[in-house]
Amino acid sequence: MNGLDAISANNGWNIAALGITIVFTGLVLLSLAISQLHKILTLWETKHLFYEQVKEVWQKKRTGVADDDRFLAEEQPPEVVLPKSLKKSADQFNILVLHLGEPFPLPKLLELAIKRGLDRPHSTLNHLIQTKLIVPDKLGFFHWNEKVYNCISEPEDE
Amino acid sequence: MADLLVQFLQNTGYYMADYRHCIMIIVGCVFIYLGIAKHYEPLLLVPIGFGILVGNVPVFKGLGLSIYEDNSVLSYLYFGVTKGIYPSLIFMGIGALTDFSTMIARPVLMLLGAAAQMGIFITFLGALALGFDPKEAASIGIIGGADGPTAIFLSAKLAPALIGPIAVAAYSYMALVPVIQPPIMKLLTTRKERLIRMEDPREVSKQEKMVFPVIAFLLCCFLAPAALPLLGMLFFGNLLKEAVVTERLAEAARRPVIDSVTILLGLTVGASTQADRFLKPESIEIFILGALSFCVATASGLIFAKIMNLFLRQKINPLLGAAGVSAVPDSARVVQMVGQAEDPTNFLLMHAMAPNVSGVIGSAIGAGVLWSFMV
Numbered sequence: 087m088n089g090l091d092a093i094s095a096n097n098g099w100n101i102a103a104l105g106i107t108i109v110f111t112g113l114v115l116l117s118l119a120i121s122q123l124h125k126i127l128t129l130w131e132t133k134h135l136f137y138e139q140v141k142e143v144w145q146k147k148r149t150g151v152a153d154d155d156r157f158l159a160e161e162q163p164p165e166v167v168l169p170k171s172l173k174k175s176a177d178q179f180n181i182l183v184l185h186l187g188e189p190f191p192l193p194k195l196l197e198l199a200i201k202r203g204l205d206r207p208h209s210t211l212n213h214l215i216q217t218k219l220i221v222p223d224k225l226g227f228f229h230w231n232e233k234v235y236n237c238i239s240e241p242e243d244e
Numbered sequence: 245m246a247d248l249l250v251q252f253l254q255n256t257g258y259y260m261a262d263y264r265h266c267i268m269i270i271v272g273c274v275f276i277y278l279g280i281a282k283h284y285e286p287l288l289l290v291p292i293g294f295g296i297l298v299g300n301v302p303v304f305k306g307l308g309l310s311i312y313e314d315n316s317v318l319s320y321l322y323f324g325v326t327k328g329i330y331p332s333l334i335f336m337g338i339g340a341l342t343d344f345s346t347m348i349a350r351p352v353l354m355l356l357g358a359a360a361q362m363g364i365f366i367t368f369l370g371a372l373a374l375g376f377d378p379k380e381a382a383s384i385g386i387i388g389g390a391d392g393p394t395a396i397f398l399s400a401k402l403a404p405a406l407i408g409p410i411a412v413a414a415y416s417y418m419a420l421v422p423v424i425q426p427p428i429m430k431l432l433t434t435r436k437e438r439l440i441r442m443e444d445p446r447e448v449s450k451q452e453k454m455v456f457p458v459i460a461f462l463l464c465c466f467l468a469p470a471a472l473p474l475l476g477m478l479f480f481g482n483l484l485k486e487a488v489v490t491e492r493l494a495e496a497a498r499r500p501v502i503d504s505v506t507i508l509l510g511l512t513v514g515a516s517t518q519a520d521r522f523l524k525p526e527s528i529e530i531f532i533l534g535a536l537s538f539c540v541a542t543a544s545g546l547i548f549a550k551i552m553n554l555f556l557r558q559k560i561n562p563l564l565g566a567a568g569v570s571a572v573p574d575s576a577r578v579v580q581m582v583g584q585a586e587d588p589t590n591f592l593l594m595h596a597m598a599p600n601v602s603g604v605i606g607s608a609i610g611a612g613v614l615w616s617f618m619v
Contacts, residue, residue, distance in 0.1 A: 088375045096381075098372045102365035105613045112467045112609045113358040113602060116460055117351035120452075123459070127451050 128226045135224045173238060175210040176219055178202075180230060183220075189227030192220075260302035264519035272296030272514065275416075284419035285574070288392065291507055292415055295514015311515045322512040325407060328400050330509040331393035332477045337502025338393075338572065338604065339457070339481025340494045347598040348452055349445030352552070353564065357602030359548030360568025363388030363541025364610045367533050374529055379403050382614040384530055387414045388537030389607025390421070390569035396513065397474060398611045402618055408517040409527040413534035415513075421574040422581070424535070425542050425566050429582050432546045433562050437553075438586045440561040442595040450486070457482040464609055470619075471612025475605065541569045545599065560595075567596035570603030 087095055129136065182198050183190060192211070199207035214220045219238075221231050253259055275293025279286035298318070303309040311318035324330040347354060368385030376384060383399035383406055395414040399407045417424065430438075461479035465472050484494040545565030553559045563583050567576045576596035583592040 089373050092375060093369055093372045096372050096378045098369050098378070098381075101378075101614075101617050102369050105368075105610060105617070106362060106365045108468060108613045109361045109606050109609050110355075110358045112464050113354045113606055115467065116463050116602075116605070117354040119459055119463055120348050120456060121351045123348070123452050123455060124449065127449065127455065131451075 125225065132224055139224070172210065172213055175205065176214060176235065176238065178204055179210070179214060180235065183230040188229050189223050191226070192228050195228070255304045257302045264523045265300050265302055267523060268296055268300040268517060268519045272300065278419060285415065287506060288415050288510055289419055291510025292412065292514040295511040296517050298511065299515035299518045310518070311512065312518070318512065318515055321508055322516060324508060325396060325512050325516070326400050326404055328397045328473060330505050331397035332473045333505045334393040334502055334509065335474045336477040336481035336497050337505070339478040340485045340497035341502070342482060342572070342601055343597070344456055344482065344601055345448040345453060346445050346594055347601055348448045348456055350595070350598055353560070353595070353598035354602035355552065356545050356549055356565045356568040356599035357570070357606045358568070359565065360541045360545035360599070360603050361389060361606045361610045362544035363537040363569065364607065366540045367537035368614070370533050370536060374533070379618050380406055382618050383410055384533050385537065386607070386611050386614065387417070387534040388541045389610055390414070390418055390538060390541060390571040390575070391604060391607045392418055394474060394607050394611045396509070398615060401615055405521070406526070406530065407513065408522050409530045411513040412517055413531050417534050417538045418571045418574065421571045422578050424538050425575060425578045426582050428539055428542045429546060429563055429566050432543060435586060437550070437562050438583060439590065440559050441590055442561055442592065443558055445594070453486045454483070457486065460605070464605060468609045468612035468616070470616040471608045474608040474611065478604065478608065538569065542566045545569065561592060563592060564596050564599055568599040568603045570600065570607045572600050572604060573597065576600040
């Protein structure tokens with residue numbers, strides 16, 4: 087028997103379809119697993135920070151409402167005063183962060199800032215981290231701190 | 245005295261040889277020439293070529309000289325082929341030689357390695373259509389994986405009688421990758437596509453590289469357990485390489501073990517191509533199907549890369565799809581060569597290694613799947 091009849095008689099279509107599906111499934115599964123691998127390893131390496139966070143939350147829960155109020159009070163971001171030039175840079179970086187999406191890797195943000203020709207990107211980024219406008223998520227990525235950003239005011243004498 | 249002399253003369257190769265032996269000896273010499281003079285896969289073509297010469301010296305049956313006679317030296321050496329021992333050991337060496345970091349950095353490129361395996365299954369259908377039985381068709385189809393050890397492994401399990409032609413076809417076409425692939429690559433891509441530059445891959449940590457072989461082995465072999473002898477050895481070899489503390493074992497796997505096994509595999513596969521077993525119409529069909537499977541595999545990878553580009557924000561150079569056929573590292577080198585022909589400053593080799601090594605995994609899974617369907 088030859089031709090299409092031979093393929094059908096030997097279940098060839100099904101074997102070929104299933105075969106390629108299994109190969110694709112195997113490699114898709116593997117690619118999904120290894121795309122998450124570095125995140126899992128980062129989490130593993132920073133597990134002590136994770137435990138600390140959990141411990142902190144647990145302690146806050148145990149200490150009750152009064153402490154919660156104190157916690158909220160502490161969490162209120164202080165008013166941040168930035169030089170005029172830095173305020174402008176913060177606005178520009180905010181646009182880049184919106185473009186990148188959150189959470190974002192810091193090197194990517196820096197790379198984008200350099201590519202867009204922002205003024206002194208390294209030192210500006212350093213200032214933004216120091217003023218907690220950009221905060222780490224302790225998993226290797228960073229967030230834009232909207233609360234602090236909304237509290238920025240410019241010095242009157244500048 | 246005269247009778248003895250006549251008897252001796254009748255037992256010589258000169259007396260017993262016919263035109264088929266001459267054809268095979270010419271084929272063997274061509275292999276040796278291509279390996280030495282043209283540098284086409286010399287580590288494979290030279291042992292196979294000389295093996296063809298060894299296998300095609302006409303010998304008196306019953307003396308225990310032929311590779312197909314019990315208790316002959318060559319039959320013992322051939323044992324490693326028929327039982328699938330050599331391909332597994334070669335996979336261990338490949339694992340110890342392979343750096344998976346570009347694939348780990350951009351896992352999406354693994355899909356190109358999967359797409360190129362279409363060649364296996366389309367050739368399988370082609371072989372069935374030509375009248376081969378399913379086991380033979382599966383063994384012929386695996387030539388499309390562009391992976392010599394995998395092709396030998398599967399044909400040893402499913403169609404031992406076809407090992408010779410399948411192995412010779414697989415290794416010949418692997419050697420001819422720089423000739424077969426570029427026209428298809430140019431035909432299926434535009435100049436603009438060939439000029440696409442790839443983003444630098446992220447840095448991969450040592451821990452990632454160490455964990456990868458364990459995870460990949462478990463994921464793939466739980467899905468296709470029949471791929472265990474090949475993938476198990478591949479990832480074991482890679483773990484030896486990445487674990488650092490086993491550097492001595494990795495060094496053994498990547499040098500003495502793989503070299504010794506390649507010599508034995510090449511020589512015995514070559515010797516198995518005895519004229520009376522090799523020069524048959526089926527061998528010509530296998531060669532035609534093998535060429536077709538390489539073309540289909542290359543085209544599938546290229547077309548799939550173009551389809552991926554419809555959805556990806558950061559476009560990939562579709563030439564990388566051609567590296568999905570697992571001829572490591574030749575098809576990746578061809579990608580680099582074709583890419584640089586358009587733009588000498590565009591370096592694609594590193595990126596092409598990702599689909600290339602995922603093609604090795606894909607073809608081993610494909611072999612495992614076909615084996616499990618045929619048992």
